[in-house]
Amino acid sequence: QVQLQESGPxxxxxxxxxxxxxAVSGDSISSYYWWSWVRQPPGKGLEWIGxxxxxxxxxxxxxxxSRVTISVDKSKNQVFLxxxxxTAADTAVYYCVRDGYHYGGFxxxxxxxxxxxxx
Amino acid sequence: xxxxTQPPSASGSPGQSITISCTGTSSDVGGYNYxxxxxxxxxxxxxxxxxxxxxxxxxxxxxxxxxxxxxTASLTVSGLQAEDEADYYCSSYAGNNKLFGGGTKLTVL
Numbered sequence: 001q002v003q004l005q006e007s008g009p010x011x012x013x014x015x016x017x018x019x020x021x022x023a024v025s026g027d028s029i030s031s032y033y034w035w036s037w038v039r040q041p042p043g044k045g046l047e048w049i050g051x052x053x054x055x056x057x058x059x060x061x062x063x064x065x066s067r068v069t070i071s072v073d074k075s076k077n078q079v080f081l082x083x084x085x086x087t088a089a090d091t092a093v094y095y096c097v098r099d100g101y102h103y104g105g106f107x108x109x110x111x112x113x114x115x116x117x118x119x
Numbered sequence: 120x121x122x123x124t125q126p127p128s129a130s131g132s133p134g135q136s137i138t139i140s141c142t143g144t145s146s147d148v149g150g151y152n153y154x155x156x157x158x159x160x161x162x163x164x165x166x167x168x169x170x171x172x173x174x175x176x177x178x179x180x181x182x183x184x185x186x187x188x189x190x191t192a193s194l195t196v197s198g199l200q201a202e203d204e205a206d207y208y209c210s211s212y213a214g215n216n217k218l219f220g221g222g223t224k225l226t227v228l
Contacts, residue, residue, distance in 0.1 A: 036217075045122065046157075046165065046208050046219040059215050095164060103153035103212040105170030112164055 002026040004096045004110035012117050018086050022079040022096030022110060029072050030054040034099040035079045036106065037070060039092040047092075051099060052079060086117045123148065123209055123220035130226040131199045139223045141192040141209030149190035153212035156185055156194045159222075160205045169194060201227050 008020035022035070029035065036051040050060035052070045060068050069082040079096060093112040100107030124142040131137040141148065141156075148154055154172045157165035167176055169185035172192065182197045192211070196203055204227040209220040 038219075045222040046210075047122075048210070048217040048219060051217075061216055100167075101153075101155075101170050103151065103171075104210050104217045105153075105155050105167060105176075106157070106165070106210070107167045107170075107176060109164035109166070 002098065002108050004098065004108060006094060006096045006110045006113040008094075008113060008115065010114060010116060012086055012090075012115060013119050014087055014117055015085055018081070018083040018090060018115055018117070020081040020094055020096075020113065020115070022081070024077045024079065024096075024098075027098070029074050029077050029079065032102075034102060035070075035072070036097045036099055037079075037081045038095045038097050038106070038109075039090075040095070040112075041089075041092040049081070049083075049094075088117050091115065091117045123211060123218050125207075125209060125220035125223045127221070128224045128226065130228055131196075132228045133199050133201065135199050136195060136197040137199065137225065139194045139196075139207055139209075139225070141194070141211075141220050143190050143192075143211055143213075143218065145190060147211040147213035147218055148187065148192050150214075151212045152187070154185065154187055154192040155210045156183075156192075157208045157210065158203075158205045159208065165208060196225070199227050203227055 034051045037049040096110040097106045098108040156169035159165040173185040
């Protein structure tokens with residue numbers, strides 16, 4: 001059974017960097033799938049942030065591309081998200097997600113982690 | 120690229136059928152057969168219920184079905200049940216991007 005577990009600080013100051021870790025169990029990061037980050041501001045809809053393949057290939061949504069970096073550590077079976085220069089607009093639940101069908105069939109979701117940007 | 124357009128709300132009585140639309144452009148919904156749908160109950164992570172326009176993952180009831188015409192995709196829920204009350208989101212592949220709709224809150228009356 002594949003499980004994804006996000007972790008990281010729940011509170012980040014404005015202008016600083018948001019850093020999250022996704023621990024993958026029950027599957028290998030080096031398998032066929034792409035691994036994505038998706039966020040959801042309180043009371044609002046979902047937004048795809050970007051994705052990574054185990055080779056290191058990445059894709060990012062254009063609106064966040066200048067601030068986001070997604071990386072992997074294959075030895076630890078982990079996926080990472082870094083989002084710099086954060087503002088209150090980055091306050092959201094952040095989900096680690098597996099794209100089981102490559103072109104946007106997000107079949108496995110982590111429970112999500114709430115990140116608040118505030119001084 | 121903008122988010123896909125969904126109606127903010129939909130409702131139906133138990134046993135009825137409802138359809139939720141998801142409108143995009145020829146660069147996303149209309150350009151690829153890679154539309155997916157998600158169900159989200161309050162406080163929970165989304166759950167994939169339809170992928171590649173009309174395919175159901177294992178374990179998803181056949182009451183849920185998907186279709187697409189031009190730039191608009193649709194999710195139909197037949198035989199509405201109380202547990203279907205949730206938020207529903209569509210998503211589409213868009214080249215090197217993936218878009219979500221704004222979500223539709225489904226109320227079972």
